[in-house]
Amino acid sequence: MEKAGLQPDEAILLSKPSNIFYVSGYTGEGIALLAGDLCAIVTDFRYTEQVTRQAPGFEVFEIKTGQSHFALAAEVLAAHGVKAVRFEADEVTVARFDKMKQDMPGFTLTALKGEPEQVRRIKEPEEIACIRKACDISCKALANLLPRLKPGVSETDIRLDLEFEMLRLGGESLAFNTIVASGPNGSLPHAIPGSRKVELGDMITLDFGAKFGGYCADMTRTVAVGEPGAEMKKIYGIVLKAQQTAQDALHAGVPANSIDKIARDIIAGEGYGKYFGHGLGHSVGIDIHEDPRLSPTCQDILTVGTTMTVEPGIYVPGLGGVRIENTCVIGETASETLVTAPKELLIL
Numbered sequence: 001m002e003k004a005g006l007q008p009d010e011a012i013l014l015s016k017p018s019n020i021f022y023v024s025g026y027t028g029e030g031i032a033l034l035a036g037d038l039c040a041i042v043t044d045f046r047y048t049e050q051v052t053r054q055a056p057g058f059e060v061f062e063i064k065t066g067q068s069h070f071a072l073a074a075e076v077l078a079a080h081g082v083k084a085v086r087f088e089a090d091e092v093t094v095a096r097f098d099k100m101k102q103d104m105p106g107f108t109l110t111a112l113k114g115e116p117e118q119v120r121r122i123k124e125p126e127e128i129a130c131i132r133k134a135c136d137i138s139c140k141a142l143a144n145l146l147p148r149l150k151p152g153v154s155e156t157d158i159r160l161d162l163e164f165e166m167l168r169l170g171g172e173s174l175a176f177n178t179i180v181a182s183g184p185n186g187s188l189p190h191a192i193p194g195s196r197k198v199e200l201g202d203m204i205t206l207d208f209g210a211k212f213g214g215y216c217a218d219m220t221r222t223v224a225v226g227e228p229g230a231e232m233k234k235i236y237g238i239v240l241k242a243q244q245t246a247q248d249a250l251h252a253g254v255p256a257n258s259i260d261k262i263a264r265d266i267i268a269g270e271g272y273g274k275y276f277g278h279g280l281g282h283s284v285g286i287d288i289h290e291d292p293r294l295s296p297t298c299q300d301i302l303t304v305g306t307t308m309t310v311e312p313g314i315y316v317p318g319l320g321g322v323r324i325e326n327t328c329v330i331g332e333t334a335s336e337t338l339v340t341a342p343k344e345l346l347i348l
């Protein structure tokens, strides 16, 4: 990918798992080296065969007992005439940077400026296909769960049920820890599922996603078990309008914060502005949270092929909360949602 911009004596050293997967398809531990005539993974005995299976285009170098990945990388790079190494400053800890300096003497070490992530912003059709499949699995898991959402079921039981369904339906893992927030717990945007049992009249916020082909789904639905109170119903209507209006406005060529503003203005206009304290959305791919963001401060111009969640919410302490979230792909004049589950208020 970004090898095109490299000098002949320069290499990129990747240690962030999502960037290594992006360039190579390899999902195990280790580091990736990219230079003019070199694509390599440096790893240990446990993963050597896995590299050859997942990343056939990459040479594999296995560290000796006691040898650090950086020390072996230094040998490999020196043999290719490399003198300068660029690394991921947002991934390498201070301790690992010290180790890198110690084990790679003589190399000029400079930080990448988020170039791998920049390239990853625009998803290839094969990447979109994986995210779509992850979203399909997630939607089916929700549909299978719904008949079992009843008074007396605990949040942790709901979480287990939903996660089991996602894995049973072909999800290879979970994109993130499932959020289940029932009744008054709904006012916590990132509630941890607990022992609280669902009561009649509760709204339940479910924020979850499967992973497929290395790519994440991200979706949220808030459903009611029995007739909810009047204010929660009103809040649901506001969030739904904010979600739909912002999603309808999402397309290439506009600044990210203009989409955030659409949802924020609708919610504020109804008097709930102070109860929507997070950004409207984020990009999603190999990592669950990627740039750009739909937030009041992100001025990036949206581009075709970028994925984006649209997830407004209203959280009222003591009452509850509502969030509705779709993962969308940005097109030239419109966006397409990859999450097809209905958004209208569902009263079970």
Ligand SMILES: [Mn+2]
Pocket (backbone or CB within 6 Å): 218, 219, 309, 311, 325
């Ligand atoms: Mn999200």
